[in-house]
Amino acid sequence: MDAEKRILELRRLLNQYGYEYYVLDQPTVSDAEYDMLTRELIELEEKHPEFYDPLSPTQRVGGTVLEGFNKVAHSRPMLSMGDVFSYDELREWCRGVENSVGPVTYSVENKIDGLAMSLLYRDGRFQQAVTRGDGEIGEDVTENVKTIRSIPMEIEYAGELEVRGEVYMPISSFNALNAKQQAEGKQLFANPRNAAAGSIRQLDTKVAASRNLEAYWYYVPDAMNHGFRSHSESLDWIHSLGFRTNRNNRLFHNVEEIIKYIDETAEIRDSLPFAIDGMVIKVDDIATEERLGYTIKTPKWEIAYKFPAEQAITKLLDIVLTVGRTGKITPNAVLEPVRLAGTQVSAATLHNEDMIKDKDIRIGDDVVIHKAGDIIPEVIRPLADHRDGTQVPYIFPEVCPVCGSPLHRFEDEAAHYCINADCPARVVSSIAHFASRNAMNIEGLGEKKVEQFHEQGWLNTVEDIYQLQNRREEIIKLDKFGEKSYLNLINGIEKSKANSLEKLLFGLGIRQVGEKAADVLAKRFEHIDHLMAADYEELCEIPDIGAITADAIVSFFRDEKNQVLIQALKDDGVNMTCIKGEVYESPFTGKTCVLTGTLSQYTRKEAQQILESLGAKVSGSVSARTDYVIYGTEAGSKLTKATALGVTTMTE
Secondary structure, three states: OOHHHHHHHHHHHHHHHHHHHHHOOOOOOOHHHHHHHHHHHHHHHHHOHHHOOOOOHHHHOOOOEOOOOOEEEOOOOOOOOEEEOOHHHHHHHHHHHHHHHOOOOEEEEEEEOOEEEEEEEEOOEEEEEEEOOOOOEEEEOHHHHOOOOOOOOEOOOOOEEEEEEEEEOOHHHHHHHHHHHHHOOOOOOOOHHHHHHHHHOOOEHHHHHHOOOEEEEEEOOOHHHHOOOEHHHHHHHHHHHOOOOOOOOEEEOOHHHHHHHHHHHHHHHHHOOOOEEEEEEEEOEHHHHHHHOEOOOOEOOEEEEEOOOOEEEEEEEEEEEEEOOOOEEEEEEEEEEEEEOOEEEEEEEOOOHHHHHHOOOEEOOEEEEEEEOOOEEEEEEEOHHHOOOOOEEOOOOOEOOOOOOEEEOOOOOOOEEEOOOOOHHHHHHHHHHHHOOOOOOOOOOOHHHHHHHHHOOOOOOHHHHHHHHHHHHHHOOOOOOOHHHHHHHHHHHHHHOOOOHHHHHHHOOOOOOOHHHHHHHHHHHOEHHHHHHOOHHHHHOOOOOOHHHHHHHHHHHHOHHHHHHHHHHHHOOOOOEOOOOOOOOOOOOOOEEEEEOEOOOOOHHHHHHHHHHOOOEEEOOOOOOOOEEEEOEOOOHHHHHHHHHOOEEEEO
16 A cells, blocks of 8 residues: 555544544544554654645644734624523523424533634535634634544535534543642642633643643534524534534423423532533524524523532531731631532631631531632531531631741731741742742742742742852752753743832732732832832822731831842842833723623733723722723623623623
8 A cells, every 4th residue: 555545544544533532432442553553644644744634633732832823703703692590580581482482492401611612614624713702703723622632623524614612621631730730839720611711722732732621512503504403403413423512412392391401410510521510501493593583692592501609518627727928827628528510629718717716617517618709619607507526616826837936916807927027838938929920920930849949948038039040050950950941940030030010019928919009009109219218198198009008018118128138139130110001092091990701812911901001990890980891701790780780891
């Protein structure tokens, strides 16, 4: 067999075996045989580059480094769905549908918690993958989506076909990714949806490939033009073409049947291999969908029922304290591991001593937990009627669990603090905070690395970061730390010197000064010397800087050790001035804006910076004084409140 024929045969076989493994979950060959055929194909393609095909199975492992993501206009809008949050609301929606068009059949499916995606095929070959974006314009993420093995690169269909669905991260992939992040001292992903969205937007396609993403396909936009009368028929058709469709889909004829199925799904939700946050109910007949039509934002023929915030009962085994960068002491519950909202939970925050007392939480209690915002595990209440006398009331310690120094509770604050500036936990946390992404953004200097360098005696203050260049011989001898890692770290440290003043102020860890306050102070005083000279009264006059924050700022800069630190940073060449971007007059000038939902073209921080450059003030909460609420996909309570208050809303 000549080379071209063998290459084509190997591609056909590997595509077939991949379909059986990733879509049907019924492999017909061993992993070893699959790997052997893949190696043979790689070798043949390397010898015969004239037969290169971007859709070859060998091109799905990543390796391309992208410069960015091009914007693409959707041929048909990718609208978001309306939501209901109770069975009464669901009954009302179904009643409205049936009053308009008579009895209908409903298609009900899992609402996968992932990233909406559109695939385009021409003459049987995969062409493009585009995110939902704002519904009108998305981003071309073709190269990253190609790394998802279950997506067919070629299908038996002539002409043009668009298929829409959800790219998601399986629970097993999410747990493995966070374990890797933790081992490397990197920030953990909050949930599988965030992890999937972040993976799809990686510029290095190898990173996307390593994240083991998956996808389900749930909609053919022009199904009627392809000869189908119902949504369910179109799903069966694309499944036969090689697309993964969720086989949990069901057809029902009335709302009570739907509710029963939702209840059944809720009971097995934790055992599913993917995260779901609700169920999607669609009118199955396509002609009826057309009759029902659309609102400006959503189809009238589909609705999402959102599950209530999930709760679980588990045992509180212990309460342990952590020491933050400012010395703040946070009590945390050690829990008997329990599955909650798709992830394994073994710890939860207890906030402060008052919360523990007010809720009468005791070690050994059975407790009810939930995820605040579906992200952060939190103890709601103990189950006092489960107590058998073995539960122990918690006595809040009087000394720091790390250094043994007396704890201090400031007036009007619920938290306790370790005020020993040399406490090892405070030192490590404060240096890691200084180097973190939202502060000085020093790549390669995460908390684990800071802890390692602190143990070696190389990092005891923030200023020591800028002396690491003198420790080359010692650093490159560390395990998993060679010349290249050392140079990357030193380059990151050098780059950080040019940051604007607000980054430095946030990085210094002044109590009560978060990112927003740091930005306000940098723009107001322009140079750190002017801020250091400011008195309490002057600071209190600044909008967004209250009395407690003003007192903390004055106390910080009066401390002789901090004055020495600032001078040392100056000597090291760290910028001390605010680098102002140009501010333009615009319709946003002087307006208060709130951002909500998932934005497609910018991160939340980038959008905030753009608004501020247009003269707007960006707030985190909606009130009657809000001028504009700008929303992306999955917008929730803020958008609802804005509508209720009559606040002007707009898409990204």
